[in-house]
Amino acid sequence: MDNIDTIDRRILSALQQDADQSLEDLGAKVGLSxxxxxxxxxxxxxxGVIRKRVALxxxxxxxxxxxxxxxxxxxNHDPDWLDKFARAVKLMPEILGAYRMTGDLDYLIHARVSDVKDYDALYQRLIAKVDLSDVSASFVMEELKETTELSL
Structure with a gap:
């Protein structure tokens, strides 16, 4: 959608902060009825600019x-392997995001688990479903910033 104007951007910004607000409140914030x-x-x-509304x-x-x-x-970079890998990560609810990368790394996966033991269970299930050459993990010590809001 190429014709997003200033009001649309204000609407989108307000909805990113609180998608549950009433239309009256949203309209008042952006200057519309x-x-x-x-x-x-x-x-x-x-x-499709707004894909869905969720609770964080x-x-x-x-x-x-x-x-x-x-x-x-x-x-392995053949289409069958890629399809198998994509299906595996999509079916694991702990995995929040999976990305094909440039450079030395082939894929980066972001997951949320309860602890290291829970991570190991996820790892074991993943390698049982898909043949991987090398897997390493980095555990987040401190979240400095995490947001779903896009810069408008």
């Missing part, structure tokens, strides 16, 4: 206090 605001939000949803949960309070980045290297 409830109905005009609703029309713009609907267009942003239909165009506190992983600590849910017993998922360990954030881990898993670095994966593979010697």
């Amino acid at each position: 409830r109905n005009a605001c609703w029309r713009r939000v609907r267009i942003l949803q239909e165009s 949960l506190d992983p600590q309070k849910l017993g998922l206090g360990l954030s881990v980045f898993i670095q994966v290297r593979t010697s």
